[in-house]
Every structure is written in structure tokens, then in C-alpha cells.
Amino acid sequence: MLKARRWAGLPAAALAASLLLTGCGGSDDSATGDGKTLRLWHYEGPDSAMAIAWNEAIKEFKASHPGVEVKFEEKGFEQIQKTAPMVLNSSEAPDLLEYNKGNATAGLLSKQGLLTDLSPEVTKRGWDKALSPSVRTTSQYDAQGVMGSGKWYGVPNYAEYTMAFYNKDLFKQHGVKVPTTVAELTTALETFKSKGITPLANAGAEYVAHQLVYQLALSKADRDWVDRYELYKGKTDFHDAAWTYGAETFADWVKKGYIAKTSSSAKAEDAGTAFISGKNPILFSGSWWFGRFQADAKFNWDTFLWPESKLTLGSGGNLWVVPKGAKNKQLAYDFIDITMKKANQNLLGNKGGVPVAADAAAITDPKSKGLITNFNTLSQNDGLAFYPDWPVPGFYDVLVSETQKLITGSAKPDEYLDALQKAYDAGVPKQ
Structure with missing residues (x-):
């Protein structure tokens, strides 16, 4: 969180x-x-x-x-x-x-x-x-x-840990395969969009959006990268390959309509209820939603871990x-x-x-x-990468406001990463 x-x-x-x-x-x-x-x-x-x-x-x-x-x-x-x-x-x-x-x-x-x-x-x-x-x-x-x-x-x-919750009924209805690779995930997103469905539930005003950016970055990262970022074991460069991939891919998904621009002002509850209502077939978020979906979702649903990533958010x-x-x-x-x-x-x-x-x-x-x-598998393989707002005080608010700019298009990926770098460097304890 x-x-x-x-x-x-x-x-x-x-x-x-x-x-x-x-x-x-x-x-x-x-x-x-x-x-x-x-x-x-x-x-x-x-x-x-x-x-x-x-x-x-x-x-x-x-x-x-x-x-x-x-x-x-x-x-x-x-x-x-x-x-x-x-x-x-x-x-x-x-x-x-x-x-x-x-x-x-x-x-x-x-x-x-x-x-x-x-x-x-x-x-x-x-x-x-x-x-x-x-x-x-x-x-x-x-x-x-x-x-x-x-x-x-x-x-x-x-x-707790993060995963993709998906609407099995909508996947079946539109002939979408549960993705096990990034290519299959991209195909799934494009298929739903071609049917007039925004595939990803999102919330820019709270944690959902920037956690997705972090997951995209994690898919290109390793444990040393996480330790540099979270535990200050080395210098974090927000313009490295992992962070750049995360920001650019997220912005591209907004541009392609996989993520709604209107979600910049949405809160986590909005994203969750959008999934529960069947509006969006996929929500990337955490296990804290599990009991809520069991109680409220009136359709068949399940989860999958982020494809081709050894790391995910969790702790x-x-x-x-x-x-x-x-x-x-x-x-x-x-x-x-x-x-x-x-x-x-x-x-x-x-x-x-x-x-x-x-x-x-x-x-x-x-x-x-x-x-x-799934949690035991992640834990045993040292796959829990904590959360993006943890490293420095006040970083949660920075992530929210800057990711909102990425959604609305008022900031380019490079500008987004510049802002994160500045806030992070200002907050890292002096050794």
C-alpha cells in the first residue's frame, strides 16, 4: 500500500x-x-x-x-x-x-x-x-x-500480493484466452477494445494506477533493482530500462484505449465496483479485494499472476x-x-x-x-517486491498526482520519470 x-x-x-x-x-x-x-x-x-x-x-x-x-x-x-x-x-x-x-x-x-x-x-x-x-x-x-x-x-x-482479477464470463464470451505471456496479454487487451470494451479497470486518484506502472517496471527488473529502490542498496535511476518500460507502456495503453482517460479522477472503490459490475473485464490489484469479489461479484471470475514476471507487488x-x-x-x-x-x-x-x-x-x-x-510460490521464490510508495515519505501523493498526468496526457513519460526522480532523491536518507 x-x-x-x-x-x-x-x-x-x-x-x-x-x-x-x-x-x-x-x-x-x-x-x-x-x-x-x-x-x-x-x-x-x-x-x-x-x-x-x-x-x-x-x-x-x-x-x-x-x-x-x-x-x-x-x-x-x-x-x-x-x-x-x-x-x-x-x-x-x-x-x-x-x-x-x-x-x-x-x-x-x-x-x-x-x-x-x-x-x-x-x-x-x-x-x-x-x-x-x-x-x-x-x-x-x-x-x-x-x-x-x-x-x-x-x-x-x-x-498480500497483487494479481490480475479477470471476468471469466466476458473472456469466454469474446473468445479471449487467459494470458500466460505478454504477447497474449496484449492480444487480450486489443480484443476487448475492438469489441468496444475498456479492458482495464483503473483508478488514477488512488493507488491502482501507479501500482500498475510499478508492475510493468517489475516485469523488466530483478531483486537487485528492487533492493536499490526500496532499501537504498545502490542508486535508483528512474530512466533505466525498467522504469522507462513501465511509464511508456502505461501511457501507450491509455493512448490505445486499454485504460480510460476518465479514470484519472477515479478512486480505488470506483475501479473495484467497475469490475464487480462487469464493466471492465480485468482489474490489476491486490488480494485485499478477494473477499469483496467473493461476496459481491455475480459472475465467474478468477485470477492470474502477471505474465512473464518473476516479481510482483506484495509483502x-x-x-x-x-x-x-x-x-x-x-x-x-x-x-x-x-x-x-x-x-x-x-x-x-x-x-x-x-x-x-x-x-x-x-x-x-x-x-x-x-x-x-500462488502467494506461497511468490514468497518461496523471493518474488515479493513491496510497493512503489514505500521508499520515501510523501511519495504516495507524488505517485498519484504524477500518474494522473500520465493518464490525462499532460505529462510525457520522460517528464513523469523526471518528477519521480526528483521527489525520490529528495526523500532518500542521507548516508
């Missing part, structure tokens, strides 16, 4: 009155609560696998903590993304919240001293043993807020984080623990999520089995 999420297909909610802060200056580590209230925030849609599993976790938490009230508030992804630093540095901080992972988000908050170091609890409760190395990367941050090492500032209880899921000033931290740790247990993990998997510690034999839904199998 959703990434920049990105992440449950939810639109950015307007700032709620409860977030209008009357003062800052946050609580310190000695802050204590009454031990009778757990304040919990997350931004997953009610039909998502995560929300279903976490609602069940709330029930189990209440049963195991008699007399404790859970005050759950659903927030918009954009709402938390934009207000977290201010909220977490105030008396309004919840005890536990879902937060986006990566250097520019959880890493930045950890560097600012706004998150609790969870390392002792991670070891004590064995959460580290449940997470594979590739999933663990986004849980740990060093003193500079760079992911991959250091203290544990978050724990994901699910994973451990968004993190459970505990604000430094949380008043009931032990309750927060207990809730995280419930979401890591087999029963909750199995439920998450059967509802279309990608669990990190499920019993494989307990996943009975065929589509969910395929989702998890």
Missing part, C-alpha cells in the same frame, strides 16, 4: 469529528489506562477476509476478557495515512490500530518515536516463528526507519501497531495474539485472505486455496 492501499478498496473517508484534536504532546510510556477498554482502529471493509476474521477475534477477546469493552472504529485508509502522526502524538491515540507498512509509513512513525517497540512481546509470544523472512521484513525497522532489520514495531497476521500485510502513548498496551498485545492463532488464521484463509500461520489442510475454499498457493 496499500498498499498505499490500497488496501481494502475503501475510499478515503472524510475526517471524522473525533479526529479534530484539541491538543498534542502525547502520552509517554508510563501512561496507564483502566484495563477495561481496548480502543481499536482498522480500515478493512466489512466484507473483507481481514474484517471477518478480526470481528471474530473481537468476540473471542471479549469472551477471554470479561468486563473489557472493545471500542472499534472503522477508519478510511487515506484518513489514517494522512492523520496518524498528529493523532498518535495526542491523547486521542487508540490502543491498537492497523497501519501501512514500509519506510514512508510505519518506518517513519517508528523513527519519530510514535510506536511501541514490540520486540519483547514478539519473542515472548512466538509471533516471530510464525512469520517467514519475506513477510517479517516489513515488521522491523532500524533507527533510521528503514525496514528489514532492527526492532519490531508491527506484526502482520496476513500477507506481509498491513501491521498491527501499538502507539507509544497507548493506555492499555497489554490488552492490545492480547488481541494481536488472538489474530495469530490457528482458528483465526484458518477463518481468514477460508474467507479469501492470505494467512501467515494457517493450517493448510483447513483451507477448504477452492479459490482461496489457489490464492494461497
